Amino acid sequence: MSYEAILVETQGKVGLIRLNRPKALNALNDQLMTELGDALKAFDADEAIGCIVLTGSEKAFAAGADIGAMANYSYMDAFKGDYITRNWEEIRRIRKPVIAAVAGFALGGGCELAMMCDFIIAADNAKFGQPEIKLGVIPGAGGTQRLPRAISKSKAMDMCLTARMMDAVEAERAGLVSRVVPLDQLMAEALTAATVIANMSLPAIMMIKESVNLAYESTLTEGVHFERRLFHSTFATEDQKEGMQAFLEKRPAVFKNL
Numbered sequence: 001m002s003y004e005a006i007l008v009e010t011q012g013k014v015g016l017i018r019l020n021r022p023k024a025l026n027a028l029n030d031q032l033m034t035e036l037g038d039a040l041k042a043f044d045a046d047e048a049i050g051c052i053v054l055t056g057s058e059k060a061f062a063a064g065a066d067i068g069a070m071a072n073y074s075y076m077d078a079f080k081g082d083y084i085t086r087n088w089e090e091i092r093r094i095r096k097p098v099i100a101a102v103a104g105f106a107l108g109g110g111c112e113l114a115m116m117c118d119f120i121i122a123a124d125n126a127k128f129g130q131p132e133i134k135l136g137v138i139p140g141a142g143g144t145q146r147l148p149r150a151i152s153k154s155k156a157m158d159m160c161l162t163a164r165m166m167d168a169v170e171a172e173r174a175g176l177v178s179r180v181v182p183l184d185q186l187m188a189e190a191l192t193a194a195t196v197i198a199n200m201s202l203p204a205i206m207m208i209k210e211s212v213n214l215a216y217e218s219t220l221t222e223g224v225h226f227e228r229r230l231f232h233s234t235f236a237t238e239d240q241k242e243g244m245q246a247f248l249e250k251r252p253a254v255f256k257n258l
């Protein structure tokens with residue numbers, strides 16, 4: 001498949017997607033989000049891929065939804081046409097892990113897109129923010145919902161109401177990102193993490209993703225019950241036999257994703 005607004009490549013078992021509208025700091029328009037959804041679904045369906053990395057440029061992961069594209073929308077364009085965030089939740093249907101490798105600006109929809117990924121590795125120049133209020137609107141792709149879950153109500157309110165940016169150090173301290181690395185090591189760090197994951201048992205990877213995500217949607221009792229059932233089901237996999245046997249034989253496991 002050929003894309004214009006993103007670049008797609010594979011590195012071993014890792015699928016790499018790079019947002020590629022450099023002149024607009026990777027502002028997220030309908031074309032880019034459609035292509036992103038298509039590329040994510042293609043990697044999800046590809047047996048050779050175990051993990052996906054989503055990144056932008058050194059200057060911007062993404063500076064938000066494309067303001068030029070929506071500036072003249074009427075309420076009916078936004079509501080009935082749903083052009084702005086029509087297909088943004090596609091990423092949530094992806095069953096393999098998606099790591100966001102964030103350098104530079106991750107603002108508005110860019111911050112929201114990063115938060116839709118399974119975890120965020122940030123370069124030390126990363127800046128996160130929800131500045132929609134400065135445009136007279138509010139976050140429209142989950143910012144008011146995912147930020148409080150990720151970093152607490154107080155910080156989420158602060159960011160959404162004042163539009164201030166959070167640097168990488170604060171983002172890590174707040175729990176928004178899992179690691180911060182120097183900019184020149186960002187892609188190596190993200191690809192190494194993705195390769196580590198991709199060499200695990202794919203059924204276990206997918207079950208962990210499903211189970212951790214359920215923690216946001218369920219009570220603790222329901223979540224623990226779901227996890228227990230998935231855990232039990234791993235004993236029906238060949239990979240469980242291989243993983244435990246390899247440990248006992250003091251050798252690395254070789255998983256078949258079965």
Ligand code: CAA
Nearest residue numbers: 023024025027063064065066067068105108109139140141
């Ligand atoms: N949409 C469209 N174009 C954008 C953009 C956006 N979100 N962000 C940046 N650009 C464009 C600029 O218009 C500029 O284009 P030109 O060169 O043609 O003028 C180019 O990218 C470079 O931007 P700047 O010259 O502004 O670069 P800077 O380094 O001075 O500032 C910045 C960088 C602080 C990120 C600034 O560009 C900025 O504030 N961008 C807007 C951020 C924003 O408000 N995001 C929220 C969007 S709304 C949203 O996302 C809704 C939602 O929840 C779904």
